[in-house]
Amino acid sequence: MKNLDTKAGVILALIAISWASTAQVRINDPGRVVERQAENRANRKIDQAVDKGFDSLEEGVGNIFKKKEKKAGENPDRQGKEQTKDKAQTENAPGSTAIEPSAAGKPDKPTLKSYSKFDFMPGEKIVAVEDFSQDAVGDFPAKWNTNSTGEVVTIEGTEGKWLLLGPKGVFYPEFVNALPDNFTLEFNLASTSEFSFYSGFLRTIMAEVGDAAKDFTKWHWYDGDKVNGLEVGLHPTDPGATQGMSNFNVFSSEQGTSLMKNDKSIPAFHTPDHNVVKVSIWRQKARFRLYVDDSKIWDLPRAFLPERKYNFIAFSTDGYEAENKYFISNLRLAVGAPDTRNKLITEGRFSTSGILFDVNSATIKPESYGVLKDIAGVLTENATVKVKIIGHTDSDGDDAGNLALSKKRAAAVKEALVDNFTIAATRMETDGKGETEPAQPNATPEGKAGNRRVEFVKL
Missing domain, CATH: 2.60.120.200 (Jelly Rolls)
Structure with missing residues (x-):
């Protein structure tokens, strides 16, 4: 029994030393302390779930997917x-x-x-x-x-x-x-x-x-x-x-x-x-x-x-x-950093793939707001400038459908600039070119994404 007590004491001492050493490292790295506490709490949570039975785990707690x-x-x-x-x-x-x-x-x-x-x-x-x-x-x-x-x-x-x-x-x-x-x-x-x-x-x-x-x-x-x-x-x-x-x-x-x-x-x-x-x-x-x-x-x-x-x-x-x-x-x-003002006012043409639309639709995605705001700012600062808004698509789909879609998207951009930024409708014309004027080959996803664009041409 004495030998057992001695061995137990040695084991406990080694555990204590190991724990102390580990604790010292964790004090030097507070992030790991947080992570370890999260792990311990997660284990307790799992134990509680197991006590409730595996059925609930199989069903899962996800209600969305x-x-x-x-x-x-x-x-x-x-x-x-x-x-x-x-x-x-x-x-x-x-x-x-x-x-x-x-x-x-x-x-x-x-x-x-x-x-x-x-x-x-x-x-x-x-x-x-x-x-x-x-x-x-x-x-x-x-x-x-x-x-x-x-x-x-x-x-x-x-x-x-x-x-x-x-x-x-x-x-x-x-x-x-x-x-x-x-x-x-x-x-x-x-x-x-x-x-x-x-x-x-x-x-x-x-x-x-x-x-x-x-x-x-x-x-x-x-x-x-x-x-x-x-x-x-x-x-x-x-x-x-x-x-x-x-x-x-x-x-x-x-x-x-x-x-x-x-x-x-x-x-x-x-x-x-x-x-x-x-x-x-x-x-x-x-x-x-x-x-x-x-x-x-x-x-x-x-x-x-x-x-x-x-x-x-x-x-x-x-x-x-x-x-x-x-x-x-x-x-x-x-x-690259977009340079809307210089390209539109000085060079006379600005093209962007940052105006996004719903699939097969002229509905503008809300994350396009920043780009529209930037364009509206340039038009507001240059009140005499008029522009033509031209929609472009990639080559997927039929020619006629892409042409019609590009025209609708250009019109939607004009409407957004009027409704959200009070740009006068008389300062903007619209047109669409469909897939007829690609900016790059339609052979890759990147090329197609670049061809789905809206162009602003100074009149």
Whole structure:
């Protein structure tokens, strides 16, 4: 018995030493203390759920989305394009699934008026578009890499396809290899409803890396050898909450710690009445802006480090409960700073792909407000200038339909400038060219996105 007592004492002593050592490390890194406490609380929450029985776990707590077999004809293949195509590939793909929202109440559809404080301006030239239209449902997308799991899915009631992200890992679009001094990054973000407070953030990473194929795996939350870059975290709110959270970090690989970190309340998303949000990131040299839908969350004048050559973006999940899931879609990267005034007034012509429309429609998407406001500002300051507004489409669909659609979209832009910015209708003419004057080849998603544009020509 004495030997047993002695062994027990040694074991307890070793445990105590180990705990003390670990505790000391955590005190030096408060972020890890918070993460560990969250994990412990999550484990307690899981234990409670187990006590209630596995049936409730199988049903899941998500009221907004549920998985079911794919139905034919439910899914347009892409968002913001003139026609859907290759539907047979999607509908007949092995493992095809759909994430279906419930009948929970939806908010009123946003309008240009509701976005009146939205000043986001997308970059001048689109260099990358990802809508997963080239990927079969059930597959991991061909142009991405990961050290986790994921698959392309559809969400019923939304347009196009989504990438369902695995619970713990990094998701890297291999087609992005440069983030210059002026760029914008946009994507749609969704998650299952009733998203647990204890599940991890989805993080968007912008960094400088030497070998992206290898170094992208370093961007796990618990790793200490992070490369230099920015990391933005978003997390859904609990049902009934009115605010969500966003955190922002600038990491140093030399220190392995955060040089800047802050938390800020943001409008709630992924509650039962708000399924999907649009995330918009805008870099202007050192300046960083972040928007969630029409709300500006961050506007930091010195965030990007001038000595760094940012060449990498990725998404990171740091662990979440099985019933909680993140989805991303419609990623769009553009570079260059729009110079509306100089191009319209001095050069006599300004073209933008930042005025977006609903699919096969002349209804302007509300996130176009910033671009319209910028154009209206130039016209207001130059009160004698008259312009012709010309709509253009990509080559999908038939010629006659594209021509008619381009004319309707030009007329819708004129109407928006009159109704929302009091620009006199007599100062604007409209026309449409359909697909007849492409700005670039229609052979790629980026080319097609660039051809879906609105042109303003000084008269």
